[in-house]
Amino acid sequence: MMDQFFSRKEKSSESYPHLPDQDNIPSHIAIIMDGNGRWAKSRGLPRSSGHREGMKTITEVVEKSGEIGVDYLTLYAFSTENWKRPKTEVEFLMKLPERFLHKELPRLQKNNVQVKTIGDPSVLPAHTRRAVEKAVEETAGNTGLILNFALNYGGRQELVEVVRQLGQEVQNGVLEPDDITEDMLSGRLLTRDIPDPDLLIRTSGEIRLSNFMLWQLAYSEFWFTDVLWPDFTGSDLMEAVQRYQQRKRRYGGV
Ligand code: V07
Numbered sequence: 001m002m003d004q005f006f007s008r009k010e011k012s013s014e015s016y017p018h019l020p021d022q023d024n025i026p027s028h029i030a031i032i033m034d035g036n037g038r039w040a041k042s043r044g045l046p047r048s049s050g051h052r053e054g055m056k057t058i059t060e061v062v063e064k065s066g067e068i069g070v071d072y073l074t075l076y077a078f079s080t081e082n083w084k085r086p087k088t089e090v091e092f093l094m095k096l097p098e099r100f101l102h103k104e105l106p107r108l109q110k111n112n113v114q115v116k117t118i119g120d121p122s123v124l125p126a127h128t129r130r131a132v133e134k135a136v137e138e139t140a141g142n143t144g145l146i147l148n149f150a151l152n153y154g155g156r157q158e159l160v161e162v163v164r165q166l167g168q169e170v171q172n173g174v175l176e177p178d179d180i181t182e183d184m185l186s187g188r189l190l191t192r193d194i195p196d197p198d199l200l201i202r203t204s205g206e207i208r209l210s211n212f213m214l215w216q217l218a219y220s221e222f223w224f225t226d227v228l229w230p231d232f233t234g235s236d237l238m239e240a241v242q243r244y245q246q247r248k249r250r251y252g253g254v
Helices: 008-015 036-041 047-068 080-084 087-093 096-110 126-138 155-171 182-186 234-253
Strands: 028-032 072-079 114-118 146-153 199-202 221-224
Touching: 028 234, 036 047, 047 072, 047 087, 047 096, 047 234, 072 080, 080 087, 096 126, 096 146, 114 126, 126 146, 155 182, 199 234, 221 234
Parallel strands: 028 072, 028 199, 072 146, 114 146, 199 221
Antiparallel strands: none
């Protein structure tokens, strides 16, 4: 076979001979990055140091994802429920997008990563919103991994917004309720430009969705690990991908 016919995925997986299935890399991985507070507590450190350590994990996971040929990586950075946390913690968390981007944006540019977000930006502090907008704009032309941060995101809120839109269209007389289809819902979600996740990873041992991508995860494979997010490594990601591939191969066998 000639070289130019190898896809990016096939080529990059040559350096991962332990990956059983070289062309069944999940196109979209979504991650609930849980366990930062617990990581800190177990070391007698403040929760903030767990969050800071969790940012280093993002860098490692982004690079590994790009290497193996993942197209989309969605990270649950801040949920609509997280506002209930103590004010000081929320204030700290709202500084993390700036800190992360200040440190990592040059590397993201170099790696051809495109930054995107889902969630309601309207209630974020202006400094947070500005930092994120800048990163989105400055990476808009990149053609590699799409790094999608869910920031002030809630799955139910996202669905309510779609229902409101459709209701409005019905009221305006441009739409009949019976004509509403799945595509009309998915085409109005914040993820309308990206495919549904193939694989969901949640760290830190909790087995629930916590309002994350409720519609989009309907057919995804789920991978739960007890590893806390700050301890999660590129090789944990590879384990999750391998398990995903094993499950996919079993389906193929039936
Ligand atoms: C946050 C650090 C990672 C562990 C999980 C929770 C805490 C990166 C971002 C971020 C968000 C948007 C963006 C660039 C970076 C972030 C929050 C919390 C609120 F465009 N990490 N991180 N945002 N944590």
